[in-house]
Amino acid sequence: MKHQKHRWLTTFAKRIACLLFLLTFALGTCASPASDENVFRFNISPNGYPPYLIVDQDAPSGIMWDVVSLITERLGCQIVAKKVPRKRVDQMLLDGYIDGTSRAEEWTHEPEKFLFTEPVVKVQEVFFTPKDAGKIYHSPEDLFSKTVITHLGYMYPALEPHFESGAIKRFDVSRGRDMFIFLLHGDRFDTAVVNLLVGKWILKNEGLQDQFTISSGGISSYGFRVMLRKESKAFADKFNAELARIRENGELDAILANYR
Structure with a gap:
């Protein structure tokens, strides 16, 4: 009886530990401020950047949109498209109006102010x-x-x-x-x-x-990446891990094939 009770307590403890891990993973995953922690506001620009960002359809699409939306969804985030003019993007990212934008580090005037993911393409x-x-x-x-x-x-x-x-x-x-x-x-x-x-x-x-x-x-x-705020390191680490996984399992290649 004691042995069964001990096994039950051990199993229960493992489940609690697993739930705590998943909760920790979910909380703070998205790069938005705390009030919108489950939302990732991604800039697609007013005119897009086809085939990386396509905005002249009912819903956004394109290489970067498809990759970022796939990964953020798996991280428990809801992606929201924002159309910000190129010259205002950097400041609006710093101000928290958006949480990420597609960018090569070499195309950025002051890259040291931002955090960049690993290259998507x-x-x-x-x-x-x-x-x-x-x-x-x-x-x-x-x-x-x-x-x-x-x-x-x-x-x-x-x-x-x-x-x-x-x-x-x-x-x-x-x-x-x-x-x-x-x-x-x-x-x-x-x-x-x-x-x-x-x-x-x-x-x-x-x-x-x-x-x-x-x-x-x-x-x-250059490597085309997602540019984030400096404080979004936890999100960047998880994004990079999932990016490596879809690169390895062929999902990234499948997305790229849709636009070539």
Whole structure:
């Protein structure tokens, strides 16, 4: 009888310990302030960033949205989409209006103020040039005295010194699609620097695949991550662990395949 009672108490204690572990895991998992601890407010920007963030449908989608929503759901968080303009993102993240945004660490003005997850995917920036121009640019030096179309608010570490010196002129455009339209119909533009996957996605959807050439090598390659507040380390650790798991079991590859 005593033996059975001891076994029952041991089993009960194990169950309590398990429940406490799960409770500890759930509490404070999400990166939101305490009042919204089960919500993760993720910036998808007003125009999105297809195919990483697609916003012109009934519900958000895209590589980063699918990955982040999958992981946050498994961490017990409800993901909420927020559309914040690029120039306001950093401050609104620090202020707690949003809890995360997609970003390469190298694209951030003051990365030391933030916490970054492990890379979800690699992003490569290349040059897109109209075929009828008869030129292909491969390196920053090829662009001296040229005008390059860039995305408004974006940083290009490989080109920034040349923009600042005036060796290369920069022309900012707010929408990815418009970068190619300006390039096709504007006589004073020479090329556009665009994320390879983003550029291919736009050209495919606009039926413009045959009108552009792409540089054979990228000017840069960075890890595309989720940028968080510094105090979100507990969330970042759990996010990274689940990211490693879906990378290993093939779930991440399945998501990527949907957008290629």
